[in-house]
Amino acid sequence: MKKILILFLIICIGTILLNPQDIYDAFTNSLKICIFNLFPSLFPFLVISNLMTNYGFIDICNNYGKNIMNKLFKVNSSGSYVLFLSLISGSPSNAKYILQLLENKSIDNNDAKNLLNFTHYVNPLFIIGGIGLKLLKSKQLGIIILISHYISGIITGILLRNHYNPIKDKKILVNNNSFMNNLTKSIKDTINTLTLIIGIITSCFILSTIISNVTNIPQVFIGLIEITSGINYISMTNINIFYKAIIITFLISFGGFSIHMQVLSILNKEKIRYLSYFFARIIHALIASITITILYLLLHQIGIPF
Numbered sequence: 001m002k003k004i005l006i007l008f009l010i011i012c013i014g015t016i017l018l019n020p021q022d023i024y025d026a027f028t029n030s031l032k033i034c035i036f037n038l039f040p041s042l043f044p045f046l047v048i049s050n051l052m053t054n055y056g057f058i059d060i061c062n063n064y065g066k067n068i069m070n071k072l073f074k075v076n077s078s079g080s081y082v083l084f085l086s087l088i089s090g091s092p093s094n095a096k097y098i099l100q101l102l103e104n105k106s107i108d109n110n111d112a113k114n115l116l117n118f119t120h121y122v123n124p125l126f127i128i129g130g131i132g133l134k135l136l137k138s139k140q141l142g143i144i145i146l147i148s149h150y151i152s153g154i155i156t157g158i159l160l161r162n163h164y165n166p167i168k169d170k171k172i173l174v175n176n177n178s179f180m181n182n183l184t185k186s187i188k189d190t191i192n193t194l195t196l197i198i199g200i201i202t203s204c205f206i207l208s209t210i211i212s213n214v215t216n217i218p219q220v221f222i223g224l225i226e227i228t229s230g231i232n233y234i235s236m237t238n239i240n241i242f243y244k245a246i247i248i249t250f251l252i253s254f255g256g257f258s259i260h261m262q263v264l265s266i267l268n269k270e271k272i273r274y275l276s277y278f279f280a281r282i283i284h285a286l287i288a289s290i291t292i293t294i295l296y297l298l299l300h301q302i303g304i305p306f
Contacts, residue, residue: 015210022209030205033228034198037130041123042197043190045089046096050186053100057081074161075114078106082119087150090123091255092262096193099266109271110162116263116272117280118157121149122252131248135235140304144295145249152253152288160280197262201226204258220247227256242296246289253288254281 016023052058058081065080073079078101086094098115101107107115124146132142204226212222223230230251234244260281264274 011214012207012210015213016206019209019213022213023206026205026209027202030202031198034201037126038197038201039194041125042089042093042194045085045093046190046193047183047186049085049089049093049097050100050189051182053081053097053104054182054186058101058104058106072161073114073118073157076107076111079111079115079119082115086119086121088124090126091120091259092197092266094119094121095263095266099270102270112267112270113272113276114157114160114162116267116277117160118153118284120253120255120259120263120281120284121153122255127252131231131235131252135231136241136244136248138241141241141245144292144299145245145252148249148288148292148295149253152284152291155287155291156280156284159283193266196265200261200265201258204256204261205229223251223256224254225256226258227251227254230256245292245296249292250285250289254285 058078061081061084062077065083066077069075069077069079069083082094082097082101085097094116098107098112098119102109102112127146127149128139128142131145132139136142208222208225208229211217211225212219219233220230223233231248234247234251237244260274260278263277264272
């Protein structure tokens with residue numbers, strides 16, 4: 001295995017030397033996405049969520065989401081905090097929220113594993129604005145993709161819940177440090193997390209470019225590594241918009257290995273099995289593809305334009 005990895009790295013070095021302009025373009029494009037899209041959308045959510053955790057916002061989520069999380073998903077009621085913020089900010093923010101609860105001893109590793117199964121979502125602004133309006137030229141279709149993405153994630157959580165997991169709601173430990181201390185710590189933690197995420201995204205962009213240069217793999221499969229490049233490619237093809245929506249919904253629900261790596265890097269100190277998370281992403285992607293097919297056909301049948 002090590003010899004194969006070394007050979008692959010040598011091929012990467014050779015490809016970089018032979019195609020410096022392609023690698024440079026991949027690097028700059030990834031930085032543009034991170035600086036102008038990722039950083040502005042994730043930074044405020046991560047800082048604010050960190051502060052909210054310290055000041056007991058989880059208790060509010062517990063009071064309103066206890067029955068849903070306990071009965072529907074078989075996880076600790078604190079998971080409602082992760083679900084709520086993940087629906088708004090998307091992944092890999094969910095991993096950061098789960099890590100906060102683990103460090104706060106509000107959930108255990110079994111809860112964390114179950115939460116990862118159904119809190120993988122893409123930022124709704126990116127789906128409606130970036131995919132719907134900008135790429136597919138249809139806000140309505142962006143909304144349908146978002147709804148399908150959300151519904152399938154919830155279904156995935158119900159299907160993969162641990163029926164034999166005893167629910168152990170734990171007391172939340174509230175931080176009593178000063179606001180400035182908490183704010184400073186939140187900013188430092190967020191910058192460290194974003195630096196890691198940016199590094200992984202850039203590496204995956206470069207890896208995708210290398211694979212494209214040395215193989216004949218269709219670009220859509222490159223989207224399984226980094227979904228942004230895959231979605232951009234699909235949007236520019238001449239296939240029917242219906243099939244575009246299905247493929248794009250599959251890609252964002254699967255997440256791409258770039259996001260998988262980001263999630264696992266954030267939770268690298270915890271005992272989280274990747275195969276379980278990977279299996280959940282496949283289930284999520286398949287259900288999402290079926291869901292958007294049904295919704296699209298139903299809405300098309302009643303005459304709603306896209």
